[in-house]
Amino acid sequence: xxxxxxxxxxxxxxxxxxxxxxxxxxxxxxxxxxxxxxxxxxxxxxxxxxxxxxxxxxxxxxxxxxxxxxxxxxxxxxxxxxxxxxxxxxxxxxxxxxxxxxxxxxxxxxxxxxxxxxxxxxxxxxxxxxxxxxxxxxxxxxxxxxxxxxxxxxxxxxxxxxxxxxxxxxxxxxxxxxxxxxxxxxxxxxxxxxxxxxxxxxxxxxxxxxxxxxxxxxxxxxxx
Amino acid sequence: xxxxxxxxxxxxxxxxxxxxxxxxxxxxxxxxxxxxxxxxxxxxxxxxxxxxxxxxxxxxxxxxxxxxxxxxxxxxxxxxxxxxxxxxxxxxxxxxxxxxxxxxxxxxxxxxxxxxxxxxxxxxxxxxxxxxxxxxxxxxxxxxxxxxxxxxxxxxxxxxxxxxxxxxxxxxxxxxxxxxxxxxxxxxxxxxxxxxxxxxxxxxxxxxxxxxxxxxxxxxxxxxxxxxxxxxxxxxxxxxxxxxxxxxxxxxxxxxx
Numbered sequence: 001x002x003x004x005x006x007x008x009x010x011x012x013x014x015x016x017x018x019x020x021x022x023x024x025x026x027x028x029x030x031x032x033x034x035x036x037x038x039x040x041x042x043x044x045x046x047x048x049x050x051x052x053x054x055x056x057x058x059x060x061x062x063x064x065x066x067x068x069x070x071x072x073x074x075x076x077x078x079x080x081x082x083x084x085x086x087x088x089x090x091x092x093x094x095x096x097x098x099x100x101x102x103x104x105x106x107x108x109x110x111x112x113x114x115x116x117x118x119x120x121x122x123x124x125x126x127x128x129x130x131x132x133x134x135x136x137x138x139x140x141x142x143x144x145x146x147x148x149x150x151x152x153x154x155x156x157x158x159x160x161x162x163x164x165x166x167x168x169x170x171x172x173x174x175x176x177x178x179x180x181x182x183x184x185x186x187x188x189x190x191x192x193x194x195x196x197x198x199x200x201x202x203x204x205x206x207x208x209x210x211x212x213x214x215x216x217x218x219x220x221x222x223x224x
Numbered sequence: 225x226x227x228x229x230x231x232x233x234x235x236x237x238x239x240x241x242x243x244x245x246x247x248x249x250x251x252x253x254x255x256x257x258x259x260x261x262x263x264x265x266x267x268x269x270x271x272x273x274x275x276x277x278x279x280x281x282x283x284x285x286x287x288x289x290x291x292x293x294x295x296x297x298x299x300x301x302x303x304x305x306x307x308x309x310x311x312x313x314x315x316x317x318x319x320x321x322x323x324x325x326x327x328x329x330x331x332x333x334x335x336x337x338x339x340x341x342x343x344x345x346x347x348x349x350x351x352x353x354x355x356x357x358x359x360x361x362x363x364x365x366x367x368x369x370x371x372x373x374x375x376x377x378x379x380x381x382x383x384x385x386x387x388x389x390x391x392x393x394x395x396x397x398x399x400x401x402x403x404x405x406x407x408x409x410x411x412x413x414x415x416x417x418x419x420x421x422x423x424x425x426x427x428x429x430x431x432x433x434x435x436x437x438x439x440x441x442x443x444x445x446x447x448x449x450x451x452x453x454x455x456x457x458x459x460x461x462x463x464x465x466x467x468x469x470x471x472x473x474x475x476x477x478x479x480x481x
Binding site: 062066067068076082084085086167168169170172182184185186187 | 252254259262281283284285293295296297298299300392393395396398399402420
């Protein structure tokens with residue numbers, strides 16, 4: 001039994017979720033509080049991956065980052081960085097693809113914080129940073145958890161983009177979803193079954209723990 | 225914030241841990257191989273590993289798709305294509321690092337899970353039980369392209385068009401018929417001869433070669449494999465007697481010239 005697709009998937013999901021927290025918190029903060037009129041344009045862009053099939057993202061990633069093309073060639077020559085058929089490429093694709101799953105729960109977390117609390121903090125002479133780190137984030141833990149779990153889970157379940165820009169390379173881009181596809185195609189149904197059962201068990205466990213942690217609060221795994 | 229900060233540090237720590245454990249992964253030869261090689265190449269690697277301790281990992285797909293990936297510099301060391309034209313195109317792009325080695329000529333067969341179609345031949349398409357016919361995608365899978373040529377040759381193309389289901393590659397087309405999802409398939413002889421398929425149906429109809437252009441297959445070391453002596457070692461093994469024996473067992477004929 002080859003467990004490497006699981007390790008690889010876990011690693012990809014951890015990297016993606018970590019990076020998404022770094023991008024998602026400032027972005028969601030901005031979306032929640034900015035008074036800019038064209039904010040809705042950014043909102044629409046962030047939500048695009050929810051609507052578009054993964055093939056669109058896969059296609060453009062291939063187009064931009066192939067070493068045969070200017071952008072990919074530039075990265076390859078000067079930074080020795082390839083973003084197609086490599087692990088860093090998958091991380092990039094997953095970050096884009098799971099972005100709405102991070103930003104939307106966080107955004108509703110930010111908007112859910114009573115205005116009075118924010119005003120009080122500022123009246124007490126605390127700056128924005130303190131307001132964010134001491135008042136807002138601690139009071140939206142369930143939003144943070146939801147955002148993290150959704151991003152993580154969505155990355156684990158990713159298939160289409162990885163199939164297009166990954167190239168099904170063992171230990172590099174053969175994540176669990178692709179590995180299962182691979183085994184089915186090779187008619188190794190036993191192996192495909194084992195992988196699938198483990199994945200179902202794991203996903204159920206993750207969601208179970210999340211719901212358990214949030215069991216007393218309503219509106220946990222939704223972001224409306 | 226404290227609690228979240230800790231969780232975040234834990235996340236970073238885990239990422240770091242994985243980075244470390246992953247750095248130790250071994251060097252292995254990655255072979256981008258046409259799907260019709262699925263069983264033949266697995267056997268060859270098994271025999272190869274009795275002689276040398278070099279890890280060879282095959283990645284199967286349609287030759288056209290693999291060629292596309294290699295053109296975009298996918299890090300495969302060896303390319304084994306069901307259509308020698310793809311390695312030739314790769315060589316024209318300067319992305320190969322050896323001569324192209326023709327390891328065999330593939331054949332197309334008609335195969336059904338339930339019925340023995342050996343005596344029916346191309347007339348099998350007329351049977352009332354034929355509702356779906358599986359072929360490989362003719363756009364990028366050589367066996368699919370030859371299947372379409374052959375159908376056109378026998379004048380079946382238009383009548384069959386509504387019944388055709390297309391697999392991503394010849395292995396998926398074979399999987400469609402092997403599961404019974406399709407009633408009849410135009411698949412690779414090398415797959416029909418595999419134990420997995422024989423388990424269901426050991427008989428098949430060999431589609432005459434005169435009905436389509438030949439499936440001359442070729443292997444080449446890619447420019448990515450240039451710096452890896454292991455790749456050349458495996459390539460040399462492919463040219464040896466043992467590998468040729470396995471190719472022959474799976475129905476690949478040696479090129480007349």
